[in-house]
Amino acid sequence: MxxxxxxxxxxxxxxxxxxxxxxxxPGPIERIWPYLVDSDLRRQWxxxxxxxxxxxxxxELVWRNDxxxxxxxxxxxxxxxxxxxxxxxLECDAPHRLAISWGSTGGVAFTLEEQGSEVLxxxxxxxxxxxAVLLNVSAGWHAHVDVLEAKLSGTQATPHWDNFVRxxxxxxxxxxx
Numbered sequence: 574m575x576x577x578x579x580x581x582x583x584x585x586x587x588x589x590x591x592x593x594x595x596x597x598x599p600g601p602i603e604r605i606w607p608y609l610v611d612s613d614l615r616r617q618w619x620x621x622x623x624x625x626x627x628x629x630x631x632x633e634l635v636w637r638n639d640x641x642x643x644x645x646x647x648x649x650x651x652x653x654x655x656x657x658x659x660x661x662x663l664e665c666d667a668p669h670r671l672a673i674s675w676g677s678t679g680g681v682a683f684t685l686e687e688q689g690s691e692v693l694x695x696x697x698x699x700x701x702x703x704x705a706v707l708l709n710v711s712a713g714w715h716a717h718v719d720v721l722e723a724k725l726s727g728t729q730a731t732p733h734w735d736n737f738v739r740x741x742x743x744x745x746x747x748x749x750x
Contacts (some may be wrong), residue, residue: 584711586748591679592698592711596718598704599725600692602685606668609683609719617641618721621655630662632673638733641720646732678706694718708748712740 584594600607605617608614612621618641622632636656648654663680664672672682679699686693696714701707716737723730730736
């Protein structure tokens with residue numbers, strides 16, 4: 574499969590179990606980069622955690638998804654109110670590319686590319702071989718980027734958990750076909 578175009582907001586899984594999700598965001602690029610590396614800004618759409626912009630630096634990401642939107646929606650029973658993961662910065666080329674390790678998968682890369690007054694954010698999550706994890710990763714990235722897009726656009730995001738649950742069903746069908 575080819576990488577998705579910006580006309581389709583859904584992530585695409587390539588043959589090597591790599592999810593690629595692209596989204597056009599309101600720029601400039603200097604506005605978007607801090608949402609990747611600054612703990613206070615990143616926690617507004619993904620997870621908190623101080624990050625040194627240096628290869629080899631450790632970062633503990635802390636998810637508190639109930640705090641992403643107001644209201645948060647209904648949290649799935651299997652999801653806790655907090656999740657933590659220690660990652661390592663694998664690549665950092667501010668303000669264009671950040672790559673970090675990610676649990677048992679091959680890691681995540683964030684790429685920012687200016688396109689006029691907008692910025693193309695590409696998230697590439699490598700080697701997610703477990704189908705259940707891939708389903709959660711696909712819906713999770715999509716839901717989190719929806720929150721980021723709303724924050725950057727000054728609009729109200731859909732309640733995070735409700736969006737995540739809806740997107741899990743959509744990705745379940747997309748990944749099956």
